[in-house]
Amino acid sequence: MTSPMPMTPVELFLLGRTLMKIGEDALPAPEAGAAPHPGSVRPVLIALSDIVAHPDSAIGEIARRTGLPQSQVSTAVARLKETGSIETTQDPTDRRRLLVRPAADPSPRVAEVRAAGIEECLSKVLDPTDPRAVEEVTAALATLARHVTPATLARLNRRPEPDAR
Template identity: 35%
Template sequence: MDGGQLHRLGRRLIELSRQATGEPGDLALTPGEAAVLEDVLTHPDSSVSEIAQRTGFVQSHVSASVARLAQRGVLATGPDPADGRRTRVRAADQTLNAIGRRAARHIDDTLANAVSDPATARRATALLNELAQLLLP
């Protein structure tokens, strides 16, 4: 496998993940909002400047994304207890609940639809489980 194949595989896995975990009427996020949300999920109670440093986005972009996501109920913000001028950002409880609910879904039907042969779908599931064991912390 080369880097190009790995990239295409990653994109395909993301596509399949969205099919398996998506719900009708899902909130549409821009790529920047998705990156901010992913960072906040990994680093709860971060400041806007910390999110900007990790994502590589300028602080004004992160601030605008956080404001939009907070307005839509995806993120929750509050003052930093140590420095009231600084805002801390975390995922809203409803966001964490939705993520947990979706993450628990099995991918069997999605893989069965992606490949025509049931035996191939079972093999793909086994291979993905093995990859997860090898590559995920």
């Protein structure tokens, strides 16, 4: 068996973009009659991931950790609060700030999104003549997700420590 060719940064970037688009398509559509939200779901999911990892954070802290503009975090928080995904409280040390945390009782929409699978969406984009493709790609993505998490991005931007000579 031959080794796969090394992946270039451009190929990795394009793979990430493709996977993001597939993930967006795999998300269940909101209920009929639900008010549509303008813009991408991307900042909402990024903000929610950070909120789950860092409950009781202020919007500015979420923006700093995620690299999203504060306006996008504020919009994402409003959308997440509307869907019952998060709760906000006033910061007891600074009444002007809101602290954000995952909702104690997730809404039906949150449960629906958490229960959604990716297999149906993958079957639309993968080779229909390969019966094992969905299973193989799903397993590969599970391995990748175990090793490359949103928390690993913090290491990407970390400055190397100076040489202690």
